[in-house]
Amino acid sequence: MTTITTVKTVERRRPAGRAAAKVGRPGIAWAAPAAVFFVLFAIVPLVLVALLSFATWNGLGSAQFVGMDNWTKLFDDPVLVKSLWLSVLITVLGVVVQTPLSIVLGVWAAGQQRNRAVLSAIFFIPLLLSATAVSVLWRALLDPNFGVPAQVKWLFGDGNLLGEQSSAIGVLVFVGAWQYVPFHTLIYQGAARAIPKVLYQAAEIDGAGRFRQFFHITLPQLRNTMITSGIIMVVGGLTTFDTILILTQGGPGTDTTISAYYMYQKAFKGFDFGVGSAVALVLVIVATIISLVMVRLSGYDKMRSTMEGV
Amino acid sequence: MKRRPNYLAGFGSLLWLFLVALPLYVLLAATLQSRNDYSENGPLGFPDNFTLDNYTNVFSSGFGQYFLNTLIVTVAVVAIVLLLVPPLAFAIVRSRGRMTTGVFRLFLLGLAIPAQAVIVPMFYVISQAGLYDNLIGVILPTAAFSLPMCALILTGVMRDITPDLYEAMAMDGAPTWRVFFQLVLPLSKGGISTISVFSALQAWNGFLFPLVLTQSESTKVITLGLYNFQTQYGMNIPGLLAAVVVSTLPVLLVYLFARRTLVQGLMGVGGK
Numbered sequence: 075m076t077t078i079t080t081v082k083t084v085e086r087r088r089p090a091g092r093a094a095a096k097v098g099r100p101g102i103a104w105a106a107p108a109a110v111f112f113v114l115f116a117i118v119p120l121v122l123v124a125l126l127s128f129a130t131w132n133g134l135g136s137a138q139f140v141g142m143d144n145w146t147k148l149f150d151d152p153v154l155v156k157s158l159w160l161s162v163l164i165t166v167l168g169v170v171v172q173t174p175l176s177i178v179l180g181v182w183a184a185g186q187q188r189n190r191a192v193l194s195a196i197f198f199i200p201l202l203l204s205a206t207a208v209s210v211l212w213r214a215l216l217d218p219n220f221g222v223p224a225q226v227k228w229l230f231g232d233g234n235l236l237g238e239q240s241s242a243i244g245v246l247v248f249v250g251a252w253q254y255v256p257f258h259t260l261i262y263q264g265a266a267r268a269i270p271k272v273l274y275q276a277a278e279i280d281g282a283g284r285f286r287q288f289f290h291i292t293l294p295q296l297r298n299t300m301i302t303s304g305i306i307m308v309v310g311g312l313t314t315f316d317t318i319l320i321l322t323q324g325g326p327g328t329d330t331t332i333s334a335y336y337m338y339q340k341a342f343k344g345f346d347f348g349v350g351s352a353v354a355l356v357l358v359i360v361a362t363i364i365s366l367v368m369v370r371l372s373g374y375d376k377m378r379s380t381m382e383g384v
Numbered sequence: 385m386k387r388r389p390n391y392l393a394g395f396g397s398l399l400w401l402f403l404v405a406l407p408l409y410v411l412l413a414a415t416l417q418s419r420n421d422y423s424e425n426g427p428l429g430f431p432d433n434f435t436l437d438n439y440t441n442v443f444s445s446g447f448g449q450y451f452l453n454t455l456i457v458t459v460a461v462v463a464i465v466l467l468l469v470p471p472l473a474f475a476i477v478r479s480r481g482r483m484t485t486g487v488f489r490l491f492l493l494g495l496a497i498p499a500q501a502v503i504v505p506m507f508y509v510i511s512q513a514g515l516y517d518n519l520i521g522v523i524l525p526t527a528a529f530s531l532p533m534c535a536l537i538l539t540g541v542m543r544d545i546t547p548d549l550y551e552a553m554a555m556d557g558a559p560t561w562r563v564f565f566q567l568v569l570p571l572s573k574g575g576i577s578t579i580s581v582f583s584a585l586q587a588w589n590g591f592l593f594p595l596v597l598t599q600s601e602s603t604k605v606i607t608l609g610l611y612n613f614q615t616q617y618g619m620n621i622p623g624l625l626a627a628v629v630v631s632t633l634p635v636l637l638v639y640l641f642a643r644r645t646l647v648q649g650l651m652g653v654g655g656k
Contacts, residue, residue, distance in 0.1 A: 100474055204590075214625055
């Protein structure tokens with residue numbers, strides 16, 4: 075069994091015939107339109123955000139260069155420092171809660187039984203709703219006077235979950251998981267299906283039980299998936315915005331004001347676009363470093379075939 | 385070999401089912417009763433007097449216009465994505481140039497650029513371009529930010545086309561555009577429908593760009609309408625939830641017909 079797979083892999087990696095190597099290969103021109111469009115509307119603004127962080131602009135007229143002013147202002151600002159910690163806290167809690175759930179649900183859903191397909195169809199619904207709709211829904215559900223806490227008092231006590239920092243953070247992490255676990259489940263489900271059956275058959279012949287199979291075959295084989303899903307979770311967590319705007323408005327006080335929301339407040343409520351840009355730049359740097367490290371660790375960018383490594 | 389059913393995972397998934405289904409039940413049940421009945425029955429109760437008043441109210445408060453605006457944005461975003469991403473993915477998968485690897489890296493990094501990070505300069509650029517409070521100003525950035533994910537999905541699909549097929553066409557001396565139109569496009573139909581559904585979903589559910597880049601009633605999209613509804617009628621929970629349902633209906637309809645496409649494609653994202 076093993077020999078056959080090896081031969082196949084070798085054949086698949088054989089370089090195309092010498093004469094055929096150049097024919098029918100697209101040049102950079104094929105990638106150019108998308109790249110230019112993306113650079114124009116994502117990379118250029120990214121450069122501008124860096125420039126604006128050294129300027130002052132109130133949304134009208136033109137920007138004035140002010141050097142390091144925004145940055146010194148920023149790092150003396152206790153709310154910003156607090157918001158960075160809160161962003162990290164909410165992101166880490168999100169990854170810790172969502173990853174195991176998604177792996178377990180994904181591996182389970184990768185099975186072929188009929189009932190799993192039906193259940194998966196229902197699991198997937200929260201992902202279809204906009205973050206706005208999800209937040210509005212949960213705010214209504216958790217309303218202390220008209221929501222579920224008012225009806226199930228023995229479980230929720232006074233029921234004002236959003237009125238206190240720890241429970242408000244709990245709610246934010248829960249609502250995030252409610253919305254995004256289906257997506258990550260799906261990613262893991264696809265990856266779990268792609269694990270070669272031979273590995274399990276071999277393990278079973280060796281007498282490995284389900285738990286050992288899960289920890290020694292499934293988890294290691296899902297490594298790259300964890301990287302992809304992890305990057306998406308981290309970036310998503312750091313930039314949680316709609317949920318905060320609708321569920322807590324950063325409150326109570328500034329107890330759930332994470333950086334992404336603080337940036338919005340500074341720029342679009344306080345009309346201090348320079349400081350807003352500086353906060354945004356901090357966010358980008360953190361998110362990029364994390365993704366770069368994860369991409370490097372996985373060697374994801376160098377993979378040419380989806381079959382590589384099998 | 386006989387497999388024992390996996391009770392632990394089965395139990396976990398039932399628990400999750402409960403967590404997903406219960407809020408959805410409350411959502412539907414609340415919208416079908418009047419405000420007074422809702423306060424009496426509580427969110428978990430069963431509605432006894434069915435009414436559709438909440439839904440008619442939603443439409444009389446401007447959601448028709450928001451619906452139309454969102455539809456325009458969605459169609460335009462999908463069109464841009466379909467024009468740009470297939471050639472891009474083809475180049476990433478088949479080109480041997482260093483530049484294309486660089487472009488792929490750019491888009492992989494692009495996955496990590498949060499829209500939140502660029503809204504300030506985006507506001508600057510869009511206002512300078514005279515596109516503030518114009519649907520085009522929402523369409524362009526929304527499309528740009530759905531490119532990385534779509535590129536990732538489609539390259540995954542195109543990588544699975546076996547090299548033998550390319551070689552066969554190369555033997556015939558087929559030019560690149562023929563390889564693209566006659567081999568690559570037909571074989572990645574599945575992936576192409578996935579990215580259409582995915583980018584449509586992004587555009588329909590988009591909130592941040594419209595929030596920052598539009599202001600008037602005539603350019604309002606549906607998520608923004610929902611947000612305003614929440615700030616104005618936060619106490620009228622059945623009415624508010626009816627707006628949630630209305631904003632979601634088209635997406636649910638698409639899901640009903642395109643579930644396989646979307647699910648299969650997104651599954652590929654994590655594929656090895």
